[in-house]
Amino acid sequence: MSHVENELNSQPECWTRAAGLAAQHKAALPAAGERVAIVGCGTSWFMAQAAAALREQSGQGETDAFAASEFPAGRAYDRVIALTRSGTTTEVLDLLAALKGKVRTTAITGDPNTPIRTAADDLVVLEFADEQSVVQTRFATTALTLLRAHLGLHTEQAVADARTALAEPLPEGLVECGQFTFLGRGWTVGLANEAALKMREASLSWTEAYPAMEYRHGPISVTTSGTATWMLGEAPEGLAEQVCATGAIWVEGRLDPLAELVRAQRLAVAVAARQGLDPDQPRHLTRSVILDAAN
Numbered sequence: 001m002s003h004v005e006n007e008l009n010s011q012p013e014c015w016t017r018a019a020g021l022a023a024q025h026k027a028a029l030p031a032a033g034e035r036v037a038i039v040g041c042g043t044s045w046f047m048a049q050a051a052a053a054l055r056e057q058s059g060q061g062e063t064d065a066f067a068a069s070e071f072p073a074g075r076a077y078d079r080v081i082a083l084t085r086s087g088t089t090t091e092v093l094d095l096l097a098a099l100k101g102k103v104r105t106t107a108i109t110g111d112p113n114t115p116i117r118t119a120a121d122d123l124v125v126l127e128f129a130d131e132q133s134v135v136q137t138r139f140a141t142t143a144l145t146l147l148r149a150h151l152g153l154h155t156e157q158a159v160a161d162a163r164t165a166l167a168e169p170l171p172e173g174l175v176e177c178g179q180f181t182f183l184g185r186g187w188t189v190g191l192a193n194e195a196a197l198k199m200r201e202a203s204l205s206w207t208e209a210y211p212a213m214e215y216r217h218g219p220i221s222v223t224t225s226g227t228a229t230w231m232l233g234e235a236p237e238g239l240a241e242q243v244c245a246t247g248a249i250w251v252e253g254r255l256d257p258l259a260e261l262v263r264a265q266r267l268a269v270a271v272a273a274r275q276g277l278d279p280d281q282p283r284h285l286t287r288s289v290i291l292d293a294a295n
Contacts, residue, residue, distance in 0.1 A: 029106065050189075109126070
């Protein structure tokens with residue numbers, strides 16, 4: 001079994017541990033009413049999108065999400081949260097250095113024995129969710145679970161749904177599809193983006209992701225027999241029928257959306273296996289992007 005398979009299978013236990021740590025780290029995480037930015041790179045950026053939308057939707061304060069390299073200089077925040085599994089990503093470290101002394105910063109990481117230890121004002125360590133695989137699974141969802149629990153939005157049903165996502169077979173014919181589209185609404189747009197990224201990284205698949213209501217504004221034109229469209233969360237009325245009419249496979253998001261992401265992670269590994277690929281060795285990727293000064 002690959003590292004990524006072992007790691008994605010451990011997510012229910014990781015989520016339970018993270019939820020139990022939320023109260024312990026309350027001072028390091030955003031207080032209600034604070035103006036907050038959440039940043040990351042790659043997978044962590046997509047988790048930032050989900051967390052920011054959740055926080056705003058719950059009425060706890062204005063919250064933005066940025067790729068660390070695209071943080072708007074000069075914009076005022078009460079706190080900036082950086083998600084970084086490795087603690088070594090250049091863009092995250094550079095941003096935290098630029099913010100030092102100007103705004104309170106918190107880093108959520110899997111490895112405290114890295115430059116992130118001194119880069120941020122506050123540190124939340126999820127060492128039990130760190131990973132050997134280049135392809136992120138459990139650290140990303142565990143960090144998001146910590147933030148959901150801090151917002152009072154985590155439930156035991158999410159953990160139960162994750163177990164279901166790991167136990168149930170994937171929909172028939174899905175692994176054989178040649179193109180995959182993931183859709184979300186609100187906070188699940190970030191999850192859809194992440195599901196598509198997992199498919200690209202692990203299986204080199206043609207994948208796209210959109211807000212669900214935008215799908216009919218052009219992207220549905222590529223949907224046909226041999227493709228799949230997967231909804232994370234509740235679908236807009238009539239969309240399932242429109243997708244099925246194209247001949248594509250429609251995958252309904254029946255579980256907690258974060259558990260649906262676990263199902264998508266499993267799909268990425270299954271498609272990689274079908275194509276003879278090693279999901280622990282994604283093409284052109286490393287566990288952390290560390291740039292030299294010239295870059």
